[in-house]
Amino acid sequence: MSTKHALTRTLAVTAAAGLVAGIVATTPAAAEAGAPSSAVAIASNDKGSPGQGASVAISSLTAGPQISRSETISRAASWVGIGLNYNWNTTHQGYRTDCSGYVSMAWHLATPGLDTTSFVPSGVASWITKDQLKPGDALLNDAAGASGHVVLFEGWTDSSRTSYSGYEFTSSGVHHRTIPYPYFSGYGTFKPVRNNSIVDDAQPLAGDQPVAGNWDGGGSANVGVFRPSTGEFHLRNDDGSLTKVNWGAYGDLPVSANWDGTGPDNIGVFRPSTGEFHLRYDDGTLTKLYWGANGDLPVAGNWDGGPAANIGVFRPSTGEFHLRNDDGSLTKLYWGQQGDIPVSGNWDGTGPDNIGVFRPSTGEFHLRYDDGSLVKVNWGTNGDLPVSANFDGANGGPAANLGIWRPSTADFHLRMDDGSLIQINWGQPR
Known part of the structure; x- marks a missing residue:
């Protein structure tokens, strides 16, 4: 028998397969459809949020269903590379096609989704620390409208923990890319946040x-x-x-x-x-x-x-x-x-x-x-x-x-x- 029997190394997880990360490149004009002129300057920078639509009414909101971290990442990846344009007046799969609608979709919350001001006050999410961040958590600037933004956290890019791989919906589409922690400078204050209904996988999928x-x-x-x-x-x-x-x-x-x-x-x-x-x-x-x-x-x-x-x-x-x-x-x-x-x-x-x-x-x-x-x-x-x-x-x-x-x-x-x-x-x- 051959002595070369270096064998399987496995992780106990399940998730949808075949979702390859990419970047949607759309024109600023298309991305800004439905956006007021005051948002154009921010949108053209391809970072942050050009604005958000109305949130689900907190009084009628119930917490989202239990969801695993791998399913959250898989749901986020499903919007990458399919040509969605940023427009808070439209929806895809029932969710608003803006930054907070996108994260609401990944967390499987009620349609059409919360906005950045509502995740924590609604009781759907809670603030956490940097050291507690895991795949499927988020970095949130909880200001309103174009001043707020939210990014789904996938994992650290290296041991320095100065940057991370994240999913976000900006003016040019849905991105899966490396982002400096907590976010690009000049876009407000971002803090870690966790969906209260998220659960760990038997073994985490995201990451090496x-x-x-x-x-x-x-x-x-x-x-x-x-x-x-x-x-x-x-x-x-x-x-x-x-x-x-x-x-x-x-x-x-x-x-x-x-x-x-x-x-x-x-x-x-x-x-x-x-x-x-x-x-x-x-x-x-x-x-x-x-x-x-x-x-x-x-x-x-x-x-x-x-x-x-x-x-x-x-x-x-x-x-x-x-x-x-x-x-x-x-x-x-x-x-x-x-x-x-x-x-x-x-x-x-x-x-x-x-x-x-x-x-x-x-x-x-x-x-x-x-x-x-x-x-x-x-x-x-x-x-x-x-x-x-x-x-x-x-x-x-x-x-x-x-x-x-x-x-x-x-x-x-x-x-x-x-x-x-x-x-x-x-x-x-x-």
């Missing part, structure tokens, strides 16, 4: 997601991240250099393994909305495989001992792994429970690859060996995301190693065969 694999064919496996906002894999080589590969889209979940049985390990994504794996081969070609369903979490490994790695899914609702063999047949294994995150690797260094789960609530890995026995390893804490690969392969160890990626610091904490720690900073913190 960890992967691991032998990208450069060296003796040991390497780390990397998948960046949903750009559809890019940022892979770290043995010498610390970066390789970027565009593959996948917002809502996809990353996987990695040696799909074609030769050369370095390969990347891929699982698209929950369609149940498809999109696997990238050494020559850059695409192979699509249908396996799993929305709600499943992807895994990859050499289940049957053939030359190439296989795909699979973990079904949290039943605690089942559904593994696909080379001939397309299914192997089912019960392992894990709701809330666990799947991992895979050749834990015992012989035979086929094995499955396992990381249990965030306890910081434990529950690994299944070839004989069906359980080995528990404490590594990581709640909020960490698991990775697995042969990180110390250059030392001759045939078995796969465990690791975690810590979103708050963008640090990988990798466990070697002797239990020692190697820490690598890679990716962007959340």
Whole structure:
């Protein structure tokens, strides 16, 4: 069996797939349709708000339905790139086509949406601190009309937390772009705010997601991240250099393994909305495989001992792994429970690859060996995301190693065969 079994790294989330971030470029004349002349100077700057329509009456408003952070980001992304013009006298999907109507849509509030003066007084949202910001929160200037504006927060662009990736509706359309914290200068005071009905995903989708694999064919496996906002894999080589590969889209979940049985390990994504794996081969070609369903979490490994790695899914609702063999047949294994995150690797260094789960609530890995026995390893804490690969392969160890990626610091904490720690900073913190 090949020792290159750098395997799946997964995140427990579901969201609509195929929403690729972009920028709508419309003419100022079109963007200002319905806007009073006093708003034109502000609108032409392509920042802030050229004005807002009437808010839902607070007296008749009820809080929005419970909504996850991933669904909020997915809803925001659905208005990017479809040619909407800023006009507070019109609606799309029942929501006003202005800045506050757009965020109201992303938060799934009552149509046609609140305005910037109403989010907090209505009880729909509450002020939070910068340190509390998470994907799906917002930066709000709660002044009225063209003096107010609101931007949906997706995530920090780097560890300095001086800029963030955000969604906003301005005079030239719907943007997904990098914004200085809290907002571009000269547009008033912006403060963090949170929808009171938003809930965390089992694992956050927005922001980097960890992967691991032998990208450069060296003796040991390497780390990397998948960046949903750009559809890019940022892979770290043995010498610390970066390789970027565009593959996948917002809502996809990353996987990695040696799909074609030769050369370095390969990347891929699982698209929950369609149940498809999109696997990238050494020559850059695409192979699509249908396996799993929305709600499943992807895994990859050499289940049957053939030359190439296989795909699979973990079904949290039943605690089942559904593994696909080379001939397309299914192997089912019960392992894990709701809330666990799947991992895979050749834990015992012989035979086929094995499955396992990381249990965030306890910081434990529950690994299944070839004989069906359980080995528990404490590594990581709640909020960490698991990775697995042969990180110390250059030392001759045939078995796969465990690791975690810590979103708050963008640090990988990798466990070697002797239990020692190697820490690598890679990716962007959340």
